Amino acid sequence: MMPFRAQIHKNLEKIEDYQFKIIAPSHGPMYNKPDFIINAYHKWVFDEPKNIVVLPFISMHGSTRKMVDCLVSALAIKGVKVEQFDLSVTDIGKLAMALVDAGTIVIGTPTVLTGPHPVVAYAAVLANALRPKLKFASIIGSYGWGTKVVETIAGLIPNLKVEIIPPVICKGQPREVDYQALEKLAETIAQKHQENGFK
Numbered sequence: 532m533m534p535f536r537a538q539i540h541k542n543l544e545k546i547e548d549y550q551f552k553i554i555a556p557s558h559g560p561m562y563n564k565p566d567f568i569i570n571a572y573h574k575w576v577f578d579e580p581k582n583i584v585v586l587p588f589i590s591m592h593g594s595t596r597k598m599v600d601c602l603v604s605a606l607a608i609k610g611v612k613v614e615q616f617d618l619s620v621t622d623i624g625k626l627a628m629a630l631v632d633a634g635t636i637v638i639g640t641p642t643v644l645t646g647p648h649p650v651v652a653y654a655a656v657l658a659n660a661l662r663p664k665l666k667f668a669s670i671i672g673s674y675g676w677g678t679k680v681v682e683t684i685a686g687l688i689p690n691l692k693v694e695i696i697p698p699v700i701c702k703g704q705p706r707e708v709d710y711q712a713l714e715k716l717a718e719t720i721a722q723k724h725q726e727n728g729f730k
């Protein structure tokens with residue numbers, strides 16, 4: 532339902548004044564407890580994003596993984612909930628569900644043939660199609676000699692109306708300066724979530 536939020540919004544307003552006992556959709560089961568369904572739609576459509584970062588990532592040789600671990604710990608210390616998805620084993624439906632409430636997406640990828648790893652590109656395309664309520668996005672990852680990972684991912688997510696927080700891309704294994712940049716990224720995300728009242 533995520534991409535149809537605007538239409539659902541209008542339709543929820545239309546039915547506000549009606550008293551009804553049953554919801555009989557054009558397909559699927561009938562519901563005799565309409566409040567349960569209507570309340571769920573209200574939550575999905577009207578609620579602000581939550582204090583959650585969704586972090587889909589993959590790592591071939593462990594560098595991006597180290598960056599992910601650092602960012603996750605730094606965010607946790609700052610009270611931000613993180614849902615991380617190792618895309619080599621993730622059920623993509625679970626990633627889609629996590630996107631319903633998240634305030635920020637951070638995409639973690641090594642550079643492969645100048646762009647993101649293909650499974651990361653797939654996850655980015657999915658997030659773009661779902662148009663979740665996300666307000667912020669960033670990218671972290673490692674490269675070897677030359678990368679266009681940030682530009683490529685940015686081009687894959689035009690539907691996401693997000694503010695991009697400066698990415699952290701490092702050469703090879705992350706070093707002290709990269710860990711500091713990840714700490715800073717966590718701080719910025721926590722601050723933006725707080726300023727926006729994400730609970």
Ligand SMILES: Cc1cc2nc3c(=O)[nH]c(=O)nc-3n(C[C@H](O)[C@H](O)[C@H](O)COP(=O)(O)O)c2cc1C
Nearest residue numbers: 590591592593594595641642644645673675676677
């Ligand atoms: C198949 C393959 C393609 C790669 N292509 C590039 C590339 O185009 N540009 C680059 O800078 N590094 C490239 N690399 C190097 C990786 O991005 C680099 O080793 C990175 O540190 C891996 O991160 P990871 O440890 O998280 O997997 C490639 C590596 C592999 C295995």
